[in-house]
Every structure is written in structure tokens, then in C-alpha cells.
Amino acid sequence: MNIQRWIARREPNWKRLDALLKQVEKKGLKSLQATEIKELASLYRSVSADLARSRTHHVGHTLVQDLQILTSRAYNQIYQGSRRQEWQAVIDFYKWGFPATVQQTSGYIAAATALFLLGAAIAWWFTWQDPVFMSLIVPESLIEKVRDKHELWMGSIVGIEPLASSGITINNIKVSFAAIAGGITAGAFTVYILFFNGINIGAVATLVGQNNLAYPFWAFVFPHGALELPAIFFAGAAGLLIARAILFPGKYKRSDALKFYGSQASQLVFGIVPMLIIAGTIEGFYSPSPLVPEPFKYLAGILIFTLLVLYCNRKKKL
Structure with a gap:
């Protein structure tokens, strides 16, 4: 595998994922549109595969470390963000949903x-x-x-x-x-x-x-x-x-x-x-x-x- 060519081809995806993550980390997952959320999930899977490949082909410790940090950030936002949303849904139900059901x-x-x-x-x-x-x-x-x-x-x-x-x-x-x-x-x-x-x-x-x-x-x-x-x-x-x-x-x-x-x-x-x-x-x-x-x-x-x-x-x- 030509390492430099592979990096050049994959780097735009890494930068795009980094840009989306910075937005989510600053403004929350709700700041993304539906298409961007799908893109975030897709890029996470793609970069995870790149991380595995970079480890297999020994492309360099620094790059492996950068990809590791990038995938960890993506994992936290995608999965822990969804958990936060689930908890928020529970809170909203007991705050407003249950009283509304009682009234109905x-x-x-x-x-x-x-x-x-x-x-x-x-x-x-x-x-x-x-x-x-x-x-x-x-x-x-x-x-x-x-x-x-x-x-x-x-x-x-x-x-x-x-x-x-x-x-x-x-x-x-x-x-x-x-x-x-x-x-x-x-x-x-x-x-x-x-x-x-x-x-x-x-x-x-x-x-x-x-x-x-x-x-x-x-x-x-x-x-x-x-x-x-x-x-x-x-x-x-x-x-x-x-x-x-x-x-x-x-x-x-x-x-x-x-x-x-x-x-x-x-x-x-x-x-x-x-x-x-x-x-x-x-x-x-x-x-x-x-x-x-x-x-x-x-x-x-x-x-x-x-x-x-x-x-x-x-x-x-x-």
C-alpha cells in the first residue's frame, strides 16, 4: 500500500469528521441537521476502518494516535450523546408528558x-x-x-x-x-x-x-x-x-x-x-x-x- 497516496485520499474524511465533531462539542448534537448526523455516523465507521488499517500497515505512531483520538471523540459524541437524549426524553416525559396524559x-x-x-x-x-x-x-x-x-x-x-x-x-x-x-x-x-x-x-x-x-x-x-x-x-x-x-x-x-x-x-x-x-x-x-x-x-x-x-x-x- 502506498502510504502517502492513501493518506492523501483519506485525509479529507478525517478533516470533515473533525469539523463536525468540533461543532457538536461546541453546540451539541442538535446543532447538526439530519443529513449531517448521518454523515457523522458514516464518517465514524469509515475512520474506524482507517484506524484499523493504519495499525496493520504501521503507517506511523503519530497518525495512529491522531486517528485514535478522532474515533474516540466521535464515539463519545454519537453514543453518549444518544444516551443524553434518552435521559432528556425521560426527564421531559415526567416533566410534561405524564401530566398531559393524566389530563387527557x-x-x-x-x-x-x-x-x-x-x-x-x-x-x-x-x-x-x-x-x-x-x-x-x-x-x-x-x-x-x-x-x-x-x-x-x-x-x-x-x-x-x-x-x-x-x-x-x-x-x-x-x-x-x-x-x-x-x-x-x-x-x-x-x-x-x-x-x-x-x-x-x-x-x-x-x-x-x-x-x-x-x-x-x-x-x-x-x-x-x-x-x-x-x-x-x-x-x-x-x-x-x-x-x-x-x-x-x-x-x-x-x-x-x-x-x-x-x-x-x-x-x-x-x-x-x-x-x-x-x-x-x-x-x-x-x-x-x-x-x-x-x-x-x-x-x-x-x-x-x-x-x-x-x-x-x-x-x-x-
Whole structure:
């Protein structure tokens, strides 16, 4: 191989790659047009091949070193730049995309919330009318602890906070994903999950209310419930969206409806996972803590819920 002729033929590519890299390093990858980005990737592959050839033919230590630096710069910008873009996309989703999805699916969220509250109201009514109903919903051991010992059960979390927090988070994620997956049953299982969980919370709330333990009970529920319950409602909305695509595709083909409504459902899923993790942490460490006065727990719950409402109603400025 004629080294000088080869260098003369390949050098314009090296200079062009260097020029593109200087622009990217100064102004970022977004400063390039689509054709220039393709050119950058193509030149990177080409110069990488030149580097391999120069090593094989021993064209000189200085040239090999220069090509090595050039390919390293290109690699960093192409691959790490794409990673930065991916992270920026994630940040943008949680900053603007998730609130927008919540606003677009507010009707489904309201329906999921209504199903839950309907279950809670029915449990409250039947429990007050017939004490036997409570024994069908609430474990007997829990009833005895509240009714006979006049105690709540949250103290069992104290001392095992990390284990309790992880277990709570996993359980909440299971419930939420069950509500989402229930969409493929045309929404039947989603409705069941929401309604049954409403019955559970309604029966327990009635039990503590009947035994004058409502204030400490809701002090425990408020901090983490401000995130946990909305997350479950969002999950229920995701399941209802999938059910809508199956049952009422409207102007879409059923496959297209599943893509459209499934996309909204998946965005709700991405949004609720951090909510459940944060809620599980609060429930494991803060909510049951005897060191935190109960009024502070109520205030924390109100503050968290207020911030959630403000966040979900934010709009991207054009």
C-alpha cells in the first residue's frame, strides 16, 4: 500500500469528521441537521476502518494516535450523546408528558375513582347495618385487635422499616398492574380490583370508626395514601383504556384502537411506578412512626396531595 497516496485520499474524511465533531462539542448534537448526523455516523465507521488499517500497515505512531483520538471523540459524541437524549426524553416525559396524559385521560381516572368510592360506600353502609358483613371482609384477627384491644396494627412496621417498605411497594405494584392487566378481560377484572379494594378500605375505615380509632388511622393513611390511592386510580384508568379499545374501538380498527389507547395506558404505567415507590417508602418509614405527631402526618398528606394535583395540572408553555 502506498502510504502517502492513501493518506492523501483519506485525509479529507478525517478533516470533515473533525469539523463536525468540533461543532457538536461546541453546540451539541442538535446543532447538526439530519443529513449531517448521518454523515457523522458514516464518517465514524469509515475512520474506524482507517484506524484499523493504519495499525496493520504501521503507517506511523503519530497518525495512529491522531486517528485514535478522532474515533474516540466521535464515539463519545454519537453514543453518549444518544444516551443524553434518552435521559432528556425521560426527564421531559415526567416533566410534561405524564401530566398531559393524566389530563387527557381524566374521564377514565374519574371512572376508576368512582368505582373505588362506590365499593367503599357500600362497605360502609352494609357494615353499619350488619356487623356480620365486616367479618366477611376483614380478617378476624384484625377485628379482635381493634375491637377488643383497642389498638391499630401499624406498630408492627416499626423496627422493620426497610423490609416493610419494600414489601408494601411490591404489593402496591402488583395491585396496580393487576388493575392494568384487567383491561384485557374487557375491563371486568379492572372493575373488580377497584371495587374490591374500595370495599376493603370502606370496611376497615368503618371498623376503626366504630372503635374511636379513626383519627390515628387516617393519620397513618394520609401521608402515603396521597400518592398510593391516586396511583391505583391511574392504574385502573389504564385498564379501562385497554377495555375501551376492545369493546368500543369507535372509528378505529380494533388493532389501531389498541395501539392508540394502549399508548396512553402505557404512559400512565410509566408515571405510577415512581409514585408507588415513593408511597411505599413513606408508608414504611414515615406513616407508622410514633415519633411524628399525628397532626404532622395529616399536614404531610395534604401537602403531598396538593403538590400532586398541581403537578398533574401543569401545562407546557409554548
